Amino acid sequence: MSFIVINSYNNYVDAHIARGVLEEEGINCWLKDEHTVTIDPILTNAVGGIKIMVFNSQAERAWEILSALKNEQKQAIACPQCGSHNTELVSTPRKAINWISAITTFFLGDFAMTIDKVHHCFDCKHEFPPAETE
Ligand SMILES: [Zn+2]
Structure with a gap:
């Protein structure tokens, strides 16, 4: 196998x-x-x-x-601008400072919460932040 x-x-x-x-x-x-x-x-x-x-x-x-x-x-996710469900959670390529703070936070123990992500709407191109619970 x-x-x-x-x-x-x-x-x-x-x-x-x-x-x-x-x-x-x-x-x-x-x-x-x-x-x-x-x-x-x-x-x-x-x-x-x-x-x-x-x-x-x-x-x-x-x-x-x-x-x-x-x-x-x-x-479960609708675009606040057009109501479309055609969205995807994407990691945003940010400035180095965010990676540094992400890595620092990782060593302090709460890495997952610091990943910078947005929902991208494929219909109207709007980007919006994920809900607290995600
Ligand atoms: Zn939209």
């Missing part, structure tokens, strides 16, 4: 949500490069993000679950 990559994430929060959902559905999976990405977010692009690995034989089912999860997350 072998594992294959079925998706990748640029932060460990999303990766862990996906893994949790898959495990609930009985999918055998693990995260690759989690350590690299979490310790050094600047390397995220270099290593291609955190990869979620599943058994070959479960890949199709896992993909269906992740697609459903993504749809569900999209439906």
Whole structure:
């Protein structure tokens, strides 16, 4: 049996949500490069993000679950400007100062909360901040 990559994430929060959902559905999976990405977010692009690995034989089912999860997350968010659900949470490439503060905060223990993200609306190009709970 072998594992294959079925998706990748640029932060460990999303990766862990996906893994949790898959495990609930009985999918055998693990995260690759989690350590690299979490310790050094600047390397995220270099290593291609955190990869979620599943058994070959479960890949199709896992993909269906992740697609459903993504749809569900999209439906929960509407663009405040045009009401569209066609949005995606994206990491914003910011000035160095934010990476420095992100890394500093990581060592103080609350890294996930400092990632700078916005929702991008594909219909009207509006960008808006994620809700507190995300
Ligand atoms: Zn919009």
